[in-house]
Amino acid sequence: MSLKYQTEEPQIDETAAEQDVQRVAPVIPYYSIILIAALVVVAAFQIMVDGKNSILFGGLESTKIAGFLKPAFLHGEYWRILTGASLHGGLIHLGFSCYAFYVLGKLVETLSNRAHLAVVFLLSAIGGGILSLIFFPDGASVGASGGIVGLLGYLAVYGYRRRELLTSAFLKNMLFNIAFMAIIGISVNYSEESVVKIDNFGHLGGLLTGAVYGFFQISGDVYKDPRNAGQTTEIIGLVALGIFLATCLFSILLLLRIF
Numbered sequence: 001m002s003l004k005y006q007t008e009e010p011q012i013d014e015t016a017a018e019q020d021v022q023r024v025a026p027v028i029p030y031y032s033i034i035l036i037a038a039l040v041v042v043a044a045f046q047i048m049v050d051g052k053n054s055i056l057f058g059g060l061e062s063t064k065i066a067g068f069l070k071p072a073f074l075h076g077e078y079w080r081i082l083t084g085a086s087l088h089g090g091l092i093h094l095g096f097s098c099y100a101f102y103v104l105g106k107l108v109e110t111l112s113n114r115a116h117l118a119v120v121f122l123l124s125a126i127g128g129g130i131l132s133l134i135f136f137p138d139g140a141s142v143g144a145s146g147g148i149v150g151l152l153g154y155l156a157v158y159g160y161r162r163r164e165l166l167t168s169a170f171l172k173n174m175l176f177n178i179a180f181m182a183i184i185g186i187s188v189n190y191s192e193e194s195v196v197k198i199d200n201f202g203h204l205g206g207l208l209t210g211a212v213y214g215f216f217q218i219s220g221d222v223y224k225d226p227r228n229a230g231q232t233t234e235i236i237g238l239v240a241l242g243i244f245l246a247t248c249l250f251s252i253l254l255l256l257r258i259f
Contacts, residue, residue, distance in 0.1 A: 031114040031241055032105030035121065036098050038248040039144055042086045043094045045255045059089040059142060066254040067142045070133050081129040082247040083254065087142040097144050104151040111158060112218070113229040115237020117151065120213050122240040124150020124206035131205025141199045149203045150210030152177055157214030164222050178207065 046062040047055055054060065063069070068084025069077075088094040108117040121144075128146020132139070152174060159171030185200040218226055229237070253259050 027106075027110050029102070029106040029109040029114070029117075031117050031237075032102055032109060034241065035105070035118075035244060036101050038245055039086060039088070039094065039098065039101075042248050042251050042255075043088055043091070045252050046087060049255050055090060056092055057090040059087060059093075062087055062255055063089070063140055063142050065257075066251045067140050068129055068132075069140045070137045073133065074137065079247075079250065081126060081133075082244070083251045084129065084140075084142050085125040085144050085147055086244070086248045086251045088144070089142055093143060097148060101144065101148050101151075104148060104155060107155055108151055111155075111162075112226045113233070113237070115229050115233050115240075116154070116213075116217060116226075118237045118240035118244070120150050120154045120210050121147040122244055123213060124148075124153070124209040125244075127209030128199075128202040128204075128206030131208075132199050132202035135201045136199075139199075141202055143199070143202075145199070146202045146206030148206070149181065150206040150213075152181075153207040153210030154214040154218075157211050158218050158226070161214070161218045161220045162222070162226075 046059055049062045049065065050058045050060065059067070063084075066080070066083040067087055068080050073080045088097060105117055105121075108114075108120070125144065125147035127150065129141075132141055132146075156171065156174040156178065159166055159174050163171060181203065182200070185198040185203060188198050189200065250259070
């Protein structure tokens with residue numbers, strides 16, 4: 001990765017300036033891995049509830065129990081906006097989510113700070129659920145894609161704000177992925193042969209939430225390293241991570257009908 005951060009004002013002496021440059025080193029995306037593992041565990045319990053015939057495309061019974069059922073949410077089951085984000089409609093849906101989560105999550109944890117990854121994911125999952133609720137108050141949805149697309153929105157803003165350090169290809173790649181996601185979402189929903197539907201408003205809500213967070217959090221000052229986070233931010237990120245892990249545990253308990 002070619003991103004560089006200068007810790008001082010540029011000097012005429014190129015040798016001295018080079019000493020003030022810090023390259024971005026790849027990191028192990030711990031938060032991304034932890035969250036993906038949690039989603040996989042929840043999916044395993046979904047299979048137990050829904051049966052073997054629903055492994056690839058399923059989740060009807062588990063969706064009734066812990067999915068984001070909008071009418072149930074409006075009647076006081078507010079936890080569904082988060083438990084719905086921990087469920088998936090079969091292994092194919094889960095596979096796409098986990099792959100996208102790892103790719104985008106690793107970028108966020110490398111270019112920014114893992115605390116922001118947890119916060120963006122949690123807020124975007126909620127933001128996507130709210131927009132989906134507004135436009136489809138009678139429907140039901142499952143999946144972590146609202147939170148994952150929020151990471152894409154965050155990275156798009158990152159590419160714009162840090163365009164003096166990153167290559168133009170980075171921002172173009174983020175925008176291409178946003179456009180591609182929109183085209184696929186619209187095409188699938190308008191296809192009569194499609195057996196699944198995509199919650200495009202959930203995606204849009206997550207995207208906007210992640211982008212708004214990015215505009216407030218990412219500085220356009222090239223001398224400020226966005227990977228540096230204060231203790232308060234680190235704690236908030238850890239709390240956000242804990243909230244979603246607790247949500248996954250609660251989803252499992254619901255699926256087991258302990259609650």
